[in-house]
Amino acid sequence: MRASAQIRKRGALSKLSDLIWPPRSLLSDAFVDRPGVIEPALWAELHFLSAPVCACCGFPLPENGDPEAVCGACAGAKPVYDTARAALAYDDHARRLILDLKRGGRRDGLPVFARWMVAAAAPMLERADFIAPTPMHWTRLAVRSFNQAAWLAQALSESCGKPWKPGALTRFKRRKSQAGLSASERRRNVGGAIRASARCKGKIVVVVDDVFTTGATLEACARALRKAGAAEVHGLTLARVVRPADIVA
Ligand SMILES: [Zn+2]
Numbered sequence: 001m002r003a004s005a006q007i008r009k010r011g012a013l014s015k016l017s018d019l020i021w022p023p024r025s026l027l028s029d030a031f032v033d034r035p036g037v038i039e040p041a042l043w044a045e046l047h048f049l050s051a052p053v054c055a056c057c058g059f060p061l062p063e064n065g066d067p068e069a070v071c072g073a074c075a076g077a078k079p080v081y082d083t084a085r086a087a088l089a090y091d092d093h094a095r096r097l098i099l100d101l102k103r104g105g106r107r108d109g110l111p112v113f114a115r116w117m118v119a120a121a122a123p124m125l126e127r128a129d130f131i132a133p134t135p136m137h138w139t140r141l142a143v144r145s146f147n148q149a150a151w152l153a154q155a156l157s158e159s160c161g162k163p164w165k166p167g168a169l170t171r172f173k174r175r176k177s178q179a180g181l182s183a184s185e186r187r188r189n190v191g192g193a194i195r196a197s198a199r200c201k202g203k204i205v206v207v208v209d210d211v212f213t214t215g216a217t218l219e220a221c222a223r224a225l226r227k228a229g230a231a232e233v234h235g236l237t238l239a240r241v242v243r244p245a246d247i248v249a
Pocket of ligand 1: 055058072
């Protein structure tokens with residue numbers, strides 16, 4: 001059976017099972033009282049990212065009392081985007097949440113993911129004109145049948161009240177998956193494959209994705225948005241890699 005058919009079948013079975021069995025935790029097989037929740041013991045293990053972080057890319061920093069402090073990487077070469085924030089550090093729990101979302105098509109966590117993302121980036125979202133999901137090439141979309149970044153952008157829009165524009169960014173060249181590539185390979189792989197709509201001119205745009213790994217995809221989106229005349233470009237993800245060992249995971 002093709003992957004897309006498997007996912008559709010799983011989705012249909014999941015909807016059917018919701019009518020028969022109580023909902024399951026987002027992080028285990030434990031039954032919970034409503035969809036989209038996590039039992040307290042595992043909730044306590046989630047690693048939420050909060051200050052102090054790099055004022056630019058959101059990388060965790062040691063406490064230094066300076067909210068404008070930036071990490072060594074951003075001090076060495078400022079990214080093309082203005083700021084990036086994430087709700088969670090990418091660890092085993094975040095990996096499970098993201099794989100269930102992007103490979104399993106599991107949607108019941110979206111409202112809670114959106115609330116975490118709003119909490120991680122409230123000032124950024126207040127400034128934003130709109131939210132733009134990281135685009136997926138149409139051929140990949142045809143196989144997958146959904147773009148998890150668009151799901152997150154829509155949930156975020158419903159949570160914070162800012163509009164989301166699914167057509168603001170488009171991917172016009174199909175590139176291989178970023179999984180397993182190093183930081184420089186990721187930059188080369190995604191570079192020049194994304195285009196921004198003319199309606200981004202003069203706008204403050206928040207680009208949404210599931211995970212910030214090396215920042216290569218956000219940089220490619222930011223380059224396209226700058227070219228289209230965007231006033232500011234920010235990135236917001238559900239999770240962010242904070243250990244280099246997780247880059248190829
Ligand atoms: Zn930084």
